[in-house]
């Protein structure tokens with residue numbers, strides 16, 4: 001049930017990706033990169049689960065030093081997520097097989113330089129070190145120029161941004177790259193990736209539903225997107241992003257393989273028309289930026305305590321850090337983003353203050369009750 005893909009084949013060290021190569025399954029270390037023992041353990045867990053590629057976030061020179069040490073201790077294919085820290089690319093590149101940059105984060109630093117100059121810098125480094133690049137677009141961090149141009153048309157904005165970045169990279173004579181376009185809503189993931197694949201069928205795609213949350217809902221949301229895309233021949237590598245305890249991260253790989261096997265064999269799950277109705281809890285899969293491991297327990301408690309509201313069409317978002325947390329909770333009815341010792345509560349874009357990990361739960365429930373009462377009036 002997975003038709004031949006039209007994408008070209010790229011190489012990530014000895015891994016062929018795209019075209020007729022098998023669909024590669026990847027995941028990301030959730031531990032702090034500078035915590036060498038924990039990150040190495042995380043890499044081993046993902047390797048033994050059969051990960052083809054392992055992503056690590058690097059935010060500082062301390063993380064780069066840790067990465068250099070990790071490189072000595074593992075042969076796993078490593079990809080680094082640069083996020084805002086794209087200027088670390090030259091330090092990171094000697095130790096990895098792939099770099100991921102987010103076009104929505106290029107404006108934060110070196111404001112005097114154009115986006116084209118920044119992309120040329122990244123491509124130059126990838127060429128120099130013979131590594132691959134991922135243009136990783138996230139609907140939660142759309143580049144400001146596309147936000148201004150497309151307003152509420154998020155899909156239009158992210159697809160245009162992806163196509164433009166591909167053109168910039170092409171013009172620099174670099175082809176060893178792929179694209180990802182992610183969101184927490186599988187419907188948007190399906191639409192954006194389908195439209196991108198129509199525009200650029202030659203570019204390999206990395207699929208994912210970001211912040212899908214905890215199993216089983218997180219797996220279902222991911223399945224909905226992957227069934228629709230893989231069955232149209234769209235998608236060359238994928239990640240299932242789940243909020244899980246660090247020691248259980250291998251499940252992301254197991255679920256990824258299971259989904260591909262099911263789709264290949266035609267084992268589709270039907271989606272009832274009311275699937276998207278009711279309380280929607282989204283939570284990030286956590287990564288090295290997570291500020292406090294209590295985040296994972298908090299996400300589970302939120303799910304448990306809000307069960308009484310499952311009939312209400314409301315979204316609660318729970319994010320693990322201050323980097324992406326503030327932006328990625330904007331669209332939720334209630335948002336929680338976690339700091340080292342406290343949790344920030346938001347109602348839409350409005351901040352409602354910050355609370356200890358214990359005090360946040362009754363405060364969240366009080367706000368949830370207000371929203372439910374407002375719905376009834």
Ligand code: SF4
Nearest residue numbers: 284286287290320321
């Ligand atoms: S919200 Fe923060 S901790 Fe969670 S996955 Fe994103 S960057 Fe990592």
